[in-house]
Amino acid sequence: MGRVGVDGEQRLLLRRAEELVERAERSGRAVSRHFYTPAEQELIAGAFRGRTPLTLEFDGGYEGAERRMLLLYEQGEIRPEPPLTAVAIEFPARAAVPAHRDYLGSLMGLNLKRETIGDILACPQSPGIVFAADAVCGVLYEELREIGRTPVTARPARLEEIVVPEPDGxxxxxxxxxxxxxxxxxxxxxxxxxxxxxxxxxxxxxxxxxxxxxxxxxxxxxxxxxxxxxxxxxxxxxxxxxxxxxxxxxxxxxxx
Incomplete structure (x- = not known):
């Protein structure tokens, strides 16, 4: 798929998205297993909306998410659920509150690919919330012991714990x-x-x-x-x- 102004990395992204579209056209539905940035979502939506009769959506686990997974399905099909989990990151009440960059640094320190981690809700009180691809949640539960210098434990989040901070615009x-x-x-x-x-x-x-x-x-x-x-x-x-x-x-x- 040749496109003016699209570099090699973007061509690879579109090629993978096209494979997902083809899979959905054969089976009626398909989902990505990693998260896309807002720029990548724009690129994919611009490339495929209007080219396929499939419904094309993005979902990051909550309303207003920035990093999201791609969902493709035919009209009449049940909307597929994205393969992601909200992971609660618990830390002691009197410990230093981890910042967003602390979360990201510690997660990348587990040798996870950035595309497997969605939005991070760095809350001022325990727990913080990390949206992660299902495939890597086991790594978080078993290996994540610190965020920065703050001791933490990871577990599946309960619905009432997912508190989205109000935007400070x-x-x-x-x-x-x-x-x-x-x-x-x-x-x-x-x-x-x-x-x-x-x-x-x-x-x-x-x-x-x-x-x-x-x-x-x-x-x-x-x-x-x-x-x-x-x-x-x-x-x-x-x-x-x-x-x-x-x-x-x-x-x-x-x-x-």
């Missing part, structure tokens, strides 16, 4: 000269339009989790702008025009 209302990418993103990240245009042209911004080097690209509601080291901004609403012809927008900013 800040709502910002503004007016922009146009719905160009550089204009809207500059407002969200608090940069000048000139500086944002240069950042975009240099490949420093992702639009909907994929690289975009066109400052003049028109954006719309639901688009997500990400800048490494700065966070991300979501264009949540586009309103009407002001008396001066500028466009009202609402942005939800998750800045670092």
């Amino acid at each position: 800040i709502l910002k209302r503004a007016t922009v000269a146009s719905l160009r990418l550089d204009s809207v993103a500059a407002e969200g990240f608090g940069l000048s339009r000139t500086r944002m245009a240069a950042l975009i042209a240099a490949g420093g911004l992702q639009l909907n989790f994929r690289p975009c080097e066109s400052p003049s690209r028109e954006v719309g509601e639901g688009d997500v702008f990400s800048v490494r080291g700065r966070g991300r901004v979501v264009l949540t609403h586009v309103g009407g025009n002001s008396k001066k012809g500028r466009t009202f927008v609402e942005l939800t900013c998750f800045l670092r």
